[in-house]
Amino acid sequence: MSASAQQEVFGSKKAWIIPLLCLLAGGALIGISTNLAKYAGEIGLTPLAFLFWSITGAAFILFTYALLRHELPPLNKPILRYYSIAALVSIAASNLIFFSAIPHVGAGFVALIISLPPLLTYLAAIVLRIEQFTKLRALGVVAALAGAGVLAARKFS
Numbered sequence: 001m002s003a004s005a006q007q008e009v010f011g012s013k014k015a016w017i018i019p020l021l022c023l024l025a026g027g028a029l030i031g032i033s034t035n036l037a038k039y040a041g042e043i044g045l046t047p048l049a050f051l052f053w054s055i056t057g058a059a060f061i062l063f064t065y066a067l068l069r070h071e072l073p074p075l076n077k078p079i080l081r082y083y084s085i086a087a088l089v090s091i092a093a094s095n096l097i098f099f100s101a102i103p104h105v106g107a108g109f110v111a112l113i114i115s116l117p118p119l120l121t122y123l124a125a126i127v128l129r130i131e132q133f134t135k136l137r138a139l140g141v142v143a144a145l146a147g148a149g150v151l152a153a154r155k156f157s
Helices: 003-013 017-042 047-068 077-105 107-127 135-156
Strands: none
Touching (some): 017 047, 017 077, 047 077, 077 107
């Protein structure tokens, strides 16, 4: 077996590690952000102020990273309009709703609600035949939805 063939086989065996680590890190960050939002409310910071500082901090980190790599994004009128609309629709508005709901329903319930769209997206992709049905993925979606159902039922009981 050639060196490139061995490297290809070795790489495919460990190909699941990076997606798994990204999934775990993303889940942990969602949990941390909702708990931080709860704590921010307890110390008197409004959801809008917490959202502002969160997004400003993330933007600063990303800008610094891009600056260090000499990969700044283009800044022209159409791009800035896209950035503004995408930030408002996909980040600011939804997170403001979530952070405002935390004092009323709890951080755990909000984190649970945040985790549902990817699951429902997978189901929609199967219905629209964008994604192939896979038993293992379907089992994962069913387990996640069952867990969400148990947590939701426990919250409302």
